[in-house]
Amino acid sequence: MESTSRRSIVVLVMLVSIVLLVLVVLTGLASTNPDGLEWSLFDFAGLTKPEAYFAGLWAILGEGPLVDALSGAVGVLLVLGLAYLLFWRLSRKG
Amino acid sequence: MHIPDGLLPLALLVPLWIVSGLAVYISVSRTNKRLDERTVPYMGVLAAVIFAAQFVNFPVGPSSGHLVGATLVAVMVGPLSGILIMSLVLLVQMLYGDGGVLAYGANLFNMGVFSCLLGWVLAKGLFEVLKSGHGVQRALLISASVASYLTTVAAASVIGLEFLTLGELGFPFLVMVIAIHAVIGVGEALLTYAILSYFIKAAPNMIPLLRGEELWALTKVRPVTPPNVVGT
Numbered sequence: 001m002e003s004t005s006r007r008s009i010v011v012l013v014m015l016v017s018i019v020l021l022v023l024v025v026l027t028g029l030a031s032t033n034p035d036g037l038e039w040s041l042f043d044f045a046g047l048t049k050p051e052a053y054f055a056g057l058w059a060i061l062g063e064g065p066l067v068d069a070l071s072g073a074v075g076v077l078l079v080l081g082l083a084y085l086l087f088w089r090l091s092r093k094g
Numbered sequence: 095m096h097i098p099d100g101l102l103p104l105a106l107l108v109p110l111w112i113v114s115g116l117a118v119y120i121s122v123s124r125t126n127k128r129l130d131e132r133t134v135p136y137m138g139v140l141a142a143v144i145f146a147a148q149f150v151n152f153p154v155g156p157s158s159g160h161l162v163g164a165t166l167v168a169v170m171v172g173p174l175s176g177i178l179i180m181s182l183v184l185l186v187q188m189l190y191g192d193g194g195v196l197a198y199g200a201n202l203f204n205m206g207v208f209s210c211l212l213g214w215v216l217a218k219g220l221f222e223v224l225k226s227g228h229g230v231q232r233a234l235l236i237s238a239s240v241a242s243y244l245t246t247v248a249a250a251s252v253i254g255l256e257f258l259t260l261g262e263l264g265f266p267f268l269v270m271v272i273a274i275h276a277v278i279g280v281g282e283a284l285l286t287y288a289i290l291s292y293f294i295k296a297a298p299n300m301i302p303l304l305r306g307e308e309l310w311a312l313t314k315v316r317p318v319t320p321p322n323v324v325g326t
Contacts, residue, residue, distance in 0.1 A: 009296055010135045017146040024150050031151040031158035036278050037095050037253060039157035040271040045263050050100030056191020072149045075186055076142045082182050083141035084134060087175075090122065091131040 014080065018073045025069040095162060095253065095275075096187065096201055099194030106259055111199030117207040118181050121174040129175070136300055140167060141179045143289060145186060152281050159278030161285045162205050162249070165213025165242035169234070170293060170301055173214040180206035200256065209249050216241035221303055231294055234303055235287055242286040243279040250275030 024030050034043065041047045058071040129137075144163040151158035163183075167176035184201050187193055193201045220237030228236065254268040298304050 006132070006135060010139050013139050014142060017143050021146045021149060029150075031153035033151070033153060033156060033158040035095060035151060036154065036157050036159055036250070036274040037097070037271060040267060040274060041101070041257070041263075043156065044270050045267045047101070047262065050098060052098060052100075052191065052194075054099070054191065054195055057189050059191060071190060072146070075149065075190060076146050079145040079183055079186050080138045080142040082186070083179060084138035086178060086182065087129060087134045087137040088131070090125050090127070090178075091129040091134050092127045093131055 014076070018076050021072045021076065022069045025072060026065050028065065030068075095160075095205060095249065096184075096193030097197040097204070097253070097256075099196045101194075101260070102197060102200060102256060103259065104196070106256060107196055107200055110203045114181075114199045114202040114207055117177055118202075121177045124174050125178065133300065136297060137171065137175065137179065140170060140293075141182055144179065145183045147285060147289070148183065148187065154274065154277050154281070157274055157278075159275075159281050161282055162209060162242075162246060163286075163289075164205055164209030164249075165217060165238060165245045165282075166286045166289060168210040168214035169217045169238045169241075169290065169303065172302060173210045176210040176214070177206050180210060204249050204253050204256075208252060209245050212248055213241050213245040216244055218303070230304055231298075234294065234301070235290055238290050239283040239287045243283040246279035246282045247272060247276050250278075 033039070042049050058067055061067045061071075144161070144167060147161040147163060149160075151160045164176065164180055167179045170176075171179070181202055184193060184198065184206060188195060188198050188201070217234075217237045217240075220240055221233050224233035224237055227233075250272050251268075254271040257263050257271075258268060294301065294304070
């Protein structure tokens with residue numbers, strides 16, 4: 001019973017997180033402005049933006065809301081899986 | 095708040111890698127075999143929620159901000175598990191091109207180690223002051239939100255100081271980076287309040303301060319007991 005409730009909370013939170021993320025990205029509600037540090041460095045202080053030698057795993061798919069939504073949703077599941085593995089290894093069994 | 099590669103000198107990046115690596119090592123060794131296995135799904139969900147919230151930026155004038163979440167996780171699972179969660183979230187973000195590979199140690203230090211520890215100290219201190227007058231749940235929400243705001247501004251100050259080592263940037267940059275994060279911090283506090291409100295309702299026993307436990311001592315991390323799931 002407790003395990004079922006726990007599982008339903010996990011599934012509910014994951015679903016809500018992914019749906020919200022995808023909706024916010026696809027409807028253009030997420031800001032595409034540079035973040036606070038980037039703006040301070042490159043726009044305010046005028047520092048030259050360095051060429052990134054690693055643009056990220058999803059760079060081959062290009063840019064756009066669809067790629068952002070897909071990569072975001074996959075990322076949420078990836079983090080869930082990694083955290084699950086790590087903390088499972090660190091947990092006290094039985 | 096993610097530092098890209100090619101900006102900070104190796105002379106600064108290497109020590110920050112070492113400090114962050116040491117913090118992760120200490121967190122793993124002090125957490126190992128002390129977590130109840132039933133809390134594992136919640137750790138995973140919390141990490142995923144932090145990633146999702148960090149992924150979406152909210153507008154702040156010509157700039158934007160996003161949740162860091164270090165204070166939130168430190169309050170919810172303790173600072174050491176919080177550092178581990180932040181290390182995973184920042185690792186995946188690095189793989190996504192948000193934050194440099196060489197700068198991972200610096201990003202983990204700023205948004206993970208420093209922010210989790212400071213956020214936890216501030217939240218814990220405020221909670222002790224507020225809990226008698228406001229009730230524990232309300233006191234926790236207020237203290238975590240205020241602590242997350244102060245931690246965001248403090249972390250921005252640390253990042254500003256790191257960039258001053260470049261020699262090209264002066265005092266106006268430091269003031270600007272702090273000022274803009276003083277605004278972004280309001281978003282951090284509001285998101286912290288909203289996410290923590292949900293977890294307080296859904297799984298109050300997961301949160302050490304609500305169980306009245308001193309999970310916080312760095313030298314004595316006690317097991318996290320399973321959450322008291324609503325409806326059971």
